[in-house]
Amino acid sequence: MAYINGENCDFSSSSSLSSLPMIVSRNFSARDDGETGDEFPFEKVFPVYARGTLNPVADPVLLDFTNSGYDPIWDSIREEAKLEAEEEPVLSSFLYASILSHDCLEQALSFVLANRLQNPTLLATQLMDIFCNVMVHDRGIQCSIRLDVQAFKDRDPACLSYSSAILHLKGYLALQAYRVAHKLWKQGRKLLALALQSRVSEVFGIDIHPAARIGKGILLDHGTGVVIGETAVIGDRVSILHGVTLGGTGKETGDRHPNIGDGALLGACVTILGNIRIGAGAMVAAGSLVLKDVPSHGMVAGNPAKLIGFVDEQDPSLTMEHDATREFFENVAVAYRETIPNGSSVSGSCRERRH
Numbered sequence: 001m002a003y004i005n006g007e008n009c010d011f012s013s014s015s016s017l018s019s020l021p022m023i024v025s026r027n028f029s030a031r032d033d034g035e036t037g038d039e040f041p042f043e044k045v046f047p048v049y050a051r052g053t054l055n056p057v058a059d060p061v062l063l064d065f066t067n068s069g070y071d072p073i074w075d076s077i078r079e080e081a082k083l084e085a086e087e088e089p090v091l092s093s094f095l096y097a098s099i100l101s102h103d104c105l106e107q108a109l110s111f112v113l114a115n116r117l118q119n120p121t122l123l124a125t126q127l128m129d130i131f132c133n134v135m136v137h138d139r140g141i142q143c144s145i146r147l148d149v150q151a152f153k154d155r156d157p158a159c160l161s162y163s164s165a166i167l168h169l170k171g172y173l174a175l176q177a178y179r180v181a182h183k184l185w186k187q188g189r190k191l192l193a194l195a196l197q198s199r200v201s202e203v204f205g206i207d208i209h210p211a212a213r214i215g216k217g218i219l220l221d222h223g224t225g226v227v228i229g230e231t232a233v234i235g236d237r238v239s240i241l242h243g244v245t246l247g248g249t250g251k252e253t254g255d256r257h258p259n260i261g262d263g264a265l266l267g268a269c270v271t272i273l274g275n276i277r278i279g280a281g282a283m284v285a286a287g288s289l290v291l292k293d294v295p296s297h298g299m300v301a302g303n304p305a306k307l308i309g310f311v312d313e314q315d316p317s318l319t320m321e322h323d324a325t326r327e328f329f330e331n332v333a334v335a336y337r338e339t340i341p342n343g344s345s346v347s348g349s350c351r352e353r354r355h
Contacts, residue, residue, distance in 0.1 A: 073146045073162060074105040080163040098167055106135035109145060109166055113177055117199045130192070134180045141179050144216040148175055151219045155239060155318065171223030174206040181210035212246075215262070219317070225269075231255045235262035235280065239317035243269035261296065263315030283316045 081099040085092040098115075102108040110131035118124040135141050152165040152172050159165050165172045177200045185193040193210035201207040206220065208228040215236035220226060222242035228234070231254070232246040244266050248256040258272040261280035272278065272290040279296030288305040299309045313319050 071105065071146075073149060077105065077108070077162045077166065080161045084161075084163065095163075099163060104136075105145065105166075106142065107132055109176060110135060112166060113173060113180075116173060117177065117196070117203055119199065122195065122199065130184075131177075131180050134183050138183055141183065144179055145176050147217040148172060148219075151217045151237070151239075155219050156221055169223075170204040170206065171220030171226075174200050174204040174208065174223055174226075175214070175218060175220055178208040178210065178212075178214065181208075182212070182214075185210040212257075229257035231275075232257035233259040235260060235264070237263045237315050237317050238266070239264075240266045241268040241270075241286070245271045245273075247271070247273050249274040258290075263317050265316040281311065281313065281315055283311050 077099060081095045085095045085100070098112050099108050102111060110128045113131050114124040114127035117127055135145070149162055149165045149172060152159045152169060153162055156169075159169060177196055181193040181196040181200075184190075184196070190210075197208065197210050204223065206223045206226045208214075208226070209230040209232070211230045212228045212232045212234070214228070214234045215238065217237040218234065219239040221239065225243040226240060227245045227247060229247050231248075234240075234246075238260055246258045246260070250256075255275050257275065259275075259277045260266070260272075261278055261282065263281045264278050265283045266272070266278075267284055267286035267288070269287050270284045270290065271288070272284070274291060276290070276293050278284065278290070278294045279298060281297040282294045283299045284290060284294065284305065285299070285301035287303065288301050289303040290300060290305040292305075294300050294305075294307070295310075297310050297313075298307050299311050300306060301308050
C-alpha cells in the first residue's frame with residue numbers, strides 16, 4: 001500500500017521546502033496512437049468525455065511537479081480507477097473524467113470539487129481554475145491532500161480505496177475545499193473564501209471557517225454537522241467524527257475558539273466551546289460538552305465533560321479505539337467513580353498519573 005509519512009512534509013522554512021523531494025506520478029498523457037505512455041488503452045475502455053479547461057502543461061510549477069519525482073498516492077489512485085472502470089463499466093466515463101484524464105492529483109481533485117460545488121452563478125470551469133491554481137502553487141497543500149487521504153484510508157474502515165476518498169467521501173472533499181479557501185483568506189480574497197465556505201456548507205453539510213487553522217493528516221469521519229469556528233486551531237493527525245462543534249461562547253471577538261492538540265480524537269457529536277485547549281493525544285467521548293481545558297492524553301466524558309482517566313496511546317486518533325463495548329463502558333464507569341480531587345484516576349484501561 002502506498003504510504004506517505006507526515007514527518008517528511010515540513011513546510012515551516014524555505015530550506016525544508018527546497019530540500020523536499022518532489023512527489024509525482026508517471027506520465028500518463030495520451031500518445032498519437034490513442035494509447036497512453038503506460039500502455040493502458042484509455043480510448044478502448046472509456047468513452048470520450050469533456051475534461052476541465054485548465055491545461056497544466058502551460059504551468060511551469062505543474063511541469064516541475066509532474067516531471068521530477070514519484071507520487072505513490074496518485075499512482076495508486078490511477079490504478080484503482082482503472083480496475084474500478086473495468087469492474088463497473090457504467091462508471092467508466094465518470095472515472096475517466098474525474099481521475100484518468102488528469103495528469104496529477106491536484107488537477108483531479110480540482111475537477112471533482114468544482115463539479116460538486118458548482119451552481120448556476122459559480123461555474124465549474126471557474127471553480128476548477130481557482131482550486132487548481134491554488135493547489136499547484138502551494139507545496140503545503142500538496143502535502144496535506146496526500147496525508148489526509150492516507151488518514152482516511154488508514155483510519156476509516158469504510159474507505160475502500162484512495163480513489164473512493166477523493167470521489168465520494170464528503171469529509172475529505174470538504175477538508176480540501178477548506179484548504180483552498182484558507183489560502184485565499186490569507187491572500188486577502190476573503191469574499192471568495194467565504195463563498196467557498198458557503199457552498200461547502202450547502203453541499204456537504206460541513207461548516208469550516210476559512211480563517212481556522214487545521215494541520216495535516218486529518219480525518220473527518222462522515223463529517224455531517226461538523227462546525228469549526230473562525231479562530232479554532234487543530235493540530236496534526238487529529239480524528240473528528242460527525243456532529244463535532246468547535247465553537248465560541250458568545251459575541252466576544254478575538255481568539256474565542258478551541259485549540260486541539262496533535263493526535264486528539266473527538267467522538268461523535270462532541271461540543272467544545274470557548275478558547276480552551278484539548279491537549280495532544282486527548283480523547284473526548286461521544287456526546288460530551290467540553291467547557292474546560294483537557295490535559296494531554298486525558299480522557300473526558302459527560303455533560304459537562306469531566307476527566308475520567310488517561311489513554312495509553314500516543315495518538316488515539318490513529319487507533320480510533322472508542323468503541324461502545326461493555327468492557328469500555330465498565331472501565332469508564334469505574335474510572336469515573338474512582339476519580340480523585342486532583343483529576344488522576346486508577347482503574348481499568350486508564351493509567352494513574354500525578355500532576
